[in-house]
Amino acid sequence: MLHLPKKRVMVLSRFWLAIFVSSIVYVVVSLCMANTYTIDFVLNGKKDDPVLISEKYINQLPLFIKDSIEKAPEQTMIINRDTLNADTTYVYKSKTVKIYSGLQKTDGLLPTCKTSLMDLILPLIAYLAFFCGLMELLIISGASEKLAKRLSPVFAKVFPSIPKDHESISYMTLNFAANFLGLDSAATPFGLKAMQSLQELNPDKDKASDAQIMFLCLHAAGLTLIPTSIIGYRAAENASNPADVMLPCIITSFIGTIAAFLIVGIRQKVNFKSASLLVALMSLIGAIAGLLFYINRLDLIGKNFFTSNLSGLMLVVIIAFTLLFSFFNEKKFVEKGTTIFDAFVTGAQNGLQTGVKIFPYVLGMLVAISFFRNSGLFEIISNGISFLFSHIGVSKEITDSLPVAMLRPFSSGGSRGFMIDSMRSFGPDSFTGRLSCIFQCSAETTFYVIAVYFGSINIKNTRYTLSTMLLVDLICVLAAIFVASWFF
Numbered sequence: 278m279l280h281l282p283k284k285r286v287m288v289l290s291r292f293w294l295a296i297f298v299s300s301i302v303y304v305v306v307s308l309c310m311a312n313t314y315t316i317d318f319v320l321n322g323k324k325d326d327p328v329l330i331s332e333k334y335i336n337q338l339p340l341f342i343k344d345s346i347e348k349a350p351e352q353t354m355i356i357n358r359d360t361l362n363a364d365t366t367y368v369y370k371s372k373t374v375k376i377y378s379g380l381q382k383t384d385g386l387l388p389t390c391k392t393s394l395m396d397l398i399l400p401l402i403a404y405l406a407f408f409c410g411l412m413e414l415l416i417i418s419g420a421s422e423k424l425a426k427r428l429s430p431v432f433a434k435v436f437p438s439i440p441k442d443h444e445s446i447s448y449m450t451l452n453f454a455a456n457f458l459g460l461d462s463a464a465t466p467f468g469l470k471a472m473q474s475l476q477e478l479n480p481d482k483d484k485a486s487d488a489q490i491m492f493l494c495l496h497a498a499g500l501t502l503i504p505t506s507i508i509g510y511r512a513a514e515n516a517s518n519p520a521d522v523m524l525p526c527i528i529t530s531f532i533g534t535i536a537a538f539l540i541v542g543i544r545q546k547v548n549f550k551s552a553s554l555l556v557a558l559m560s561l562i563g564a565i566a567g568l569l570f571y572i573n574r575l576d577l578i579g580k581n582f583f584t585s586n587l588s589g590l591m592l593v594v595i596i597a598f599t600l601l602f603s604f605f606n607e608k609k610f611v612e613k614g615t616t617i618f619d620a621f622v623t624g625a626q627n628g629l630q631t632g633v634k635i636f637p638y639v640l641g642m643l644v645a646i647s648f649f650r651n652s653g654l655f656e657i658i659s660n661g662i663s664f665l666f667s668h669i670g671v672s673k674e675i676t677d678s679l680p681v682a683m684l685r686p687f688s689s690g691g692s693r694g695f696m697i698d699s700m701r702s703f704g705p706d707s708f709t710g711r712l713s714c715i716f717q718c719s720a721e722t723t724f725y726v727i728a729v730y731f732g733s734i735n736i737k738n739t740r741y742t743l744s745t746m747l748l749v750d751l752i753c754v755l756a757a758i759f760v761a762s763w764f765f
Contacts, residue, residue, distance in 0.1 A: 296645050327377035327380060331375075334372065353368050382650045382694075402633070405465070406632075409627050412466070413624025417620050418603040419606055420603075424450060445471050452464050453495070469631055469730065472492070472731075472733060494745050500533075507718045517706050523572070525711075529719035530753070533719060533749050649687070650687075678713040680692075681716040715761055716754065719757050720749075
């Protein structure tokens with residue numbers, strides 16, 4: 278019996294090993310069977326670089342290709358040049374012709390190590406430093422305590438293990454609010470602070486607590502009101518109404534959030550009949566319905582103006598409220614022997630330390646995902662699932678968008694690339710293009726979230742978090758298909 282928890286610790290670790298080792302085996306086997314010419318692109322290649330598939334002496338090529346290469350500028354020839362599709366390129370150099378075809382799906386292992394630091398962790402550290410500085414002001418000024426008191430009746434039902442008025446309640450509220458408004462840069466710092474605060478209440482520091490699991494699953498469900506980035510991508514692809522997927526995105530993410538709450542709540546024996554819980558849920562539904570009713574009354578320009586400004590305005594309001602509340606309660610800072618600015622700096626330093634701490638966890642996960650995608654194994658699995666769905670009556674419009682749904686739990690950037698590609702290939706106003714956008718909006722990058730949030734507090738046993746989040750991802754996929762079919 279004493280060994281069972283240790284086995285449960287291995288769930289995420291073994292999944293990480295499985296995708297890494299299976300990818301390595303597939304790459305080596307492909308090389309030995311001559312299905313792959315080189316594996317250098319898996320290690321050193323960069324996203325959208327042409328992939329080397331063969332190398333021949335010029336005399337081994339068909340005569341018309343040989344003559345064309347010798348006459349071509351810089352002795353480079355591209356067959357069937359098409360800006361939307363990968364071409365076959367012949368490059369004659371040093372007595373041999375290198376043949377390239379297809380584009381690399383994502384950065385190789387070594388470039389991923391670099392971009393993980395330069396493009397992901399460093400910006401994340403900057404966000405963490407700023408927002409953790411603000412949170413330090415919220416703590417010392419007493420704003421977080423007041424917010425926690427107001428929300429305690431509801432949170433006591435959802436998180437029964439959290440003491441009344443605990444500071445983690447305010448952090449979770451800010452995280453949910455930032456997610457709700459599409460403020461990803463603010464949501465992560467608030468969420469990490471919530472996890473650290475919950476860890477103080479956790480009796481077993483190596484194992485995720487019920488409260489931490491509930492919070493992370495609700496966070497990952499990603500209830501969003503203003504999908505600003507999705508609207509921006511659709512506008513860039515010249516959609517006739519870039520915001521037409523907003524309502525389907527809200528409905529799908531809301532279904533995912535409710536599903537996460539019910540799945541985890543049943544496991545943790547939450548009292549769903551609580552009056553305060555029902556009131557809070559009805560209030561949330563009412564608020565969403567009211568905003569949707571208001572937005573639907575606006576014309577296209579009005580919708581674009583409202584959706585592009587609401588999130589930014591709310592972030593400015595949060596910052597202004599924090600600073601003004603701190604100013605009016607400056608005496609509390611004096612009692613702590615500090616100033617408002619010094620307190621901000623202290624909080625920013627804590628954010629910096631958190632960012633450095635989570636880097637190895639994020640790096641390990643992203644490198645494994647990069648290897649998995651570039652090996653070709655993901656594509657085989659994706660094509661197999663699409664083939665299976667197409668033979669059980671699922672329309673081609675849906676199967677064409679499934680790569681976005683499949684990749685979303687692994688890589689936000691990768692699924693975003695598939696989303697943009699689907700809009701360019703099938704049109705932003707096609708069913709496939711719209712469904713891809715809903716897939717992208719209605720779920721979270723599961724493995725990245727687990728690595729970041731649990732890594733920040735050194736949790737080794739994530740218990741049933743991974744399985745629950747993947748189940749919620751599946752529910753979001755099914756809900757997205759249903760909602761998209763209903764609307765479009």
